[in-house]
Structures are given as C-alpha cells and as structure tokens.
Amino acid sequence: MEARLHETREAWLTDVAHRMAPISQQLAAPLPARLRIAIGFTSGGQRSKRIGECWDNQCSEDHSFEIFIRPDLGESRDLMPMQVVEILGHELVHAAVGIAAGHGREFRRVAKGIGLTLNKSSLPRAIGSHEQP
Ligand SMILES: [Zn+2]
Numbered sequence: 861m862e863a864r865l866h867e868t869r870e871a872w873l874t875d876v877a878h879r880m881a882p883i884s885q886q887l888a889a890p891l892p893a894r895l896r897i898a899i900g901f902t903s904g905g906q907r908s909k910r911i912g913e914c915w916d917n918q919c920s921e922d923h924s925f926e927i928f929i930r931p932d933l934g935e936s937r938d939l940m941p942m943q944v945v946e947i948l949g950h951e952l953v954h955a956a957v958g959i960a961a962g963h964g965r966e967f968r969r970v971a972k973g974i975g976l977t978l979n980k981s982s983l984p985r986a987i988g989s990h991e992q993p
Contacts, residue, residue, distance in 0.1 A: 871981060872907070873897045873929065873948055880952055887973040889966070891957040892917060894924035899931045906932075912947045914954035925955040949976050 866872040877965050881891045894917060902910035911933060915926040929947060933939050950971065957966045 914951040916959040
C-alpha cells in the first residue's frame with residue numbers, strides 16, 4: 861500500500877502554505893499568523909466559476925484569513941496538482957498583502973516573487989472574480 865503523506869486535502873494545502881511562508885517572508889510580505897485553508901465552494905456556490913477565494917480576516921470571529929479552494933477541481937481531467945498549488949499561491953498572496961491591495965502593484969510583486977505566472981490564461985478559468993464578496 862502506498863504511504864499517504866497527508867490525511868486530507870486541507871492538510872496537503874496547509875503544508876504547501878507552510879512551505880511558501882519563508883519565501884513570502886523574504887519578500888517582506890509574511891503570511892498572516894492566522895490563516896485557514898479549506899476545501900469548499902466559494903461564496904458564489906457550486907455553479908459559480910470561482911476557483912478560489914481569500915476572505916479578509918475581519919470576516920472571521922478569530923480574525924483568521926480564510927482561503928477556500930473548490931472541492932471539484934480534483935475531478936477536472938485538465939487540472940494538475942501544481943495548478944491547484946498555483947491557485948492556493950494566488951490566494952496566499954492576497955492574504956499576505958491584504959485583500960484591499962487587490963491585484964495591484966504589491967500583489968503582482970509578491971506573486972511574481974513566489975513564482976506565480978501572472979498570465980491569467982495559465983489558470984483554468986478566469987481568476988479575476990474570486991475575491992471575497
Ligand atoms: Zn486574486
């Protein structure tokens with residue numbers, strides 16, 4: 861039987877976030893101390909084309925940033941695990957620079973710094989509409 865490194869998808873995503881944290885720190889955009897990553901439909905629901913969301917820490921009672929990654933991405937034959945990581949990375953940049961920064965200059969600086977491609981077509985669906993509502 862093949863050993864499983866992570867019990868859940870959330871554990872895998874959280875591990876990826878921990879591995880990205882030093883890079884984010886080096887870019888003077890540390891990940892927030894309070895951050896949760898969940899597999900779940902975004903605020904637009906199942907029919908929405910949103911693939912991920914990052915909610916501001918003012919939205920949760922304990923002031924955690926909340927990242928949601930769609931649960932059905934793994935069912936897509938066209939989507940590779942590294943693309944899921946790219947989606948997560950994108951949302952982590954939002955958490956690092958703050959939601960208010962949008963996709964502006966600081967967002968692009970950090971995104972580029974962690975190795976994200978800034979070409980929207982590199983992601984499976986348009987990614988501009990995935991922020992908190
Ligand atoms: Zn974004």
